[in-house]
């Protein structure tokens with residue numbers, strides 16, 4: 238039995254001949270316009286909903302601000318379930334505004350559309366550079382780029398509440414330029430077998446990988462309001478993005494994966510106290526009638542027939558993720574082989590880093606590769622970046638490669654490790670990260686180096702060169718993207 242609420246792909250919701258918007262988009266725009274008129278103290282106002290996720294520092298803290306603002310959990314186990322509930326209640330609020338405030342009784346089954354940026358054309362082949370296909374899906378959805386609304390008959394209407402200025406720090410980083418495919422490909426998350434880290438290899442698990450890639454990558458690549466946690470919810474595309482992240486979670490579960498059991502919602506939400514009123518507060522969300530729903534009991538309880546997705550297969554990954562795996566938990570007994578403690582700035586050009594080996598460990602990476610990675614007791618080679626952060630949204634994620642073939646910047650090639658992203662560590666956001674220092678990216682590069690050794694990029698002796706290049710041209714002033722430390726360790 239399916240649900241009578243079906244969430245559909247936003248692609249194709251603008252008629253290419255007439256320019257007409259699908260009623261789903263049209264009534265979303267009208268409802269956003271209506272919600273923007275409401276006072277921020279009303280729980281069905283645009284700002285109340287955006288502020289429930291995060292509040293920019295520039296807003297200050299007013300005594301009348303509700304306790305339930307600034308809730309969004311990032312970097313922990315509540316990321317996916319909390320955002321599922323938040324999107325769900327937001328959708329119900331929008332539906333009520335459409336049906337009641339705007340009087341559209343025929344929209345009683347209205348649902349949020351999802352932004353299916355990783356859709357693949359049938360002809361797609363990442364190894365043949367097919368990443369150039371399906372560009373339209375990787376653009377900000379058309380209706381959100383148009384300055385005026387179009388009704389379902391194709392008539393032009395007033396200013397479009399879904400529109401934000403392109404190339405503007407308070408709008409978005411991009412106009413119609415598509416994001417590169419590697420930034421939006423969920424393949425690295427979809428191949429994870431567990432929801433959370435479970436073994437000594439300290440591989441992150443589905444939730445943590447998905448949160449960075451594509452979730453954080455898309456936030457960073459859209460930039461502007463979306464580039465920072467406290468403002469992200471104010472971009473109408475935020476809700477379409479999180480709808481897709483939620484869909485990817487369902488897609489992963491539909492492939493036989495399971496969720497941890499026994500997890501409970503916390504009585505006090507983590508990471509909150511110093512950023513709010515100093516009170517101990519639980520997670521709580523408002524429904525369409527303003528009723529408060531406090532989160533208690535099992536974390537993964539969710540009404541099964543609340544909604545369904547048009548597709549759980551389309552745009553769910555290329556099946557060609559890089560060999561390197563992302564891990565967040567430091568593995569036990571990792572030994573430093575080489576590192577740099579100098580802060581390293583990331584900019585428009587490619588950067589080649591030769592990490593200085595520790596005395597006597599010059600060949601430790603080569604020796605580690607002689608082991609049998611993948612089986613317990615084997616050696617791993619890890620490449621770690623700490624203190625990854627920026628002062629303003631960089632509007633691009635940065636690709637990491639290994640080896641000294643500087644011409645090889647192919648994100649589908651053997652030298653590609655993964656991406657550094659910044660969402661959650663931009664300006665004041667960085668305070669929310671561990672030690673307030675920025676994000677940590679720990680890549681298991683054992684298999685990547687096994688493939689490279691003996692080739693032109695790395696002989697297999699000494700410490701391989703680390704290369705970092707932006708996936709797209711960085712933009713905006715005062716970005717100052719950087720990391721504080723990079724290192725190779727072996728276990």
Ligand SMILES: [Cu+2]
Pocket residue numbers: 452456469479
């Ligand atoms: Cu997000």
